[in-house]
Amino acid sequence: MLYAILCGYVSEFEGLQNxxxxxxxxxxxxxxxxxxxxxxxLLYYLKGRYCYTVSKLSWIEKKMAATLFGEIPSSTVHEALHNFLKAEELQPGYSVSNYMFVAKCYVDLEESQDAWKFCNLALLLPIVTKEDKNSHKEVKKIICSLKR
Structure with missing residues (x-):
């Protein structure tokens, strides 16, 4: 588990190939x-983040991955949502970030009522970490976009 987490953090600071x-x-x-x-x-939250990120890859990023590994990574917003909801099922109120990503998935799937629900749940959770603070700000942006 720790190795997977470290790979995820390291990738945030690398070039596209790495x-x-x-x-x-x-x-x-x-x-x-x-x-x-x-x-x-935590594992389902991380898998949800992976699936969400892969679902948003550009054409060039997918082509580069196919060149390196012989296959194009694929995932969908539905898969991401499934994993985020699994984290929530295992530990209700798991994190502000988890709720934020659930809301993002619902926005992408054009299910605004569910997005609202999870934004409101996110705002009820305490802000403990820097990630919570950033996710809280992102939730407020999502709410603004839903009001339009």
Missing amino acids: KINCGHLFKEHLDKAIQLLPEEP
Whole structure:
């Protein structure tokens, strides 16, 4: 599990080729970690983040990944949502970030009532970490976009 998390963090500071390589390793180790610890909400949150990120890859990023690994990474917003909701199922109120990503998924799927619901839930959680603070700001942006 720790190796998967480290791959994810390192990829944030790398160029495209290394980011793709780290993402591939991240997914591989994350899947193994889920097999070993199927009741750990953090793993589903991380898998949701992976799926969401992959679903948003540009054409050039997908082509580069295919060149490096022989296959195009694929995932959908639905898969991301499934993983975020699994984290929530395992530990209700898991994190502000998890709620924010659930809301983003629902916005992408044009299900605004569900997006509103999870934005409101996110705002009810305390802000403890820097990630919580950033996610809280992002939730407020999502709410503004939903009001239009």
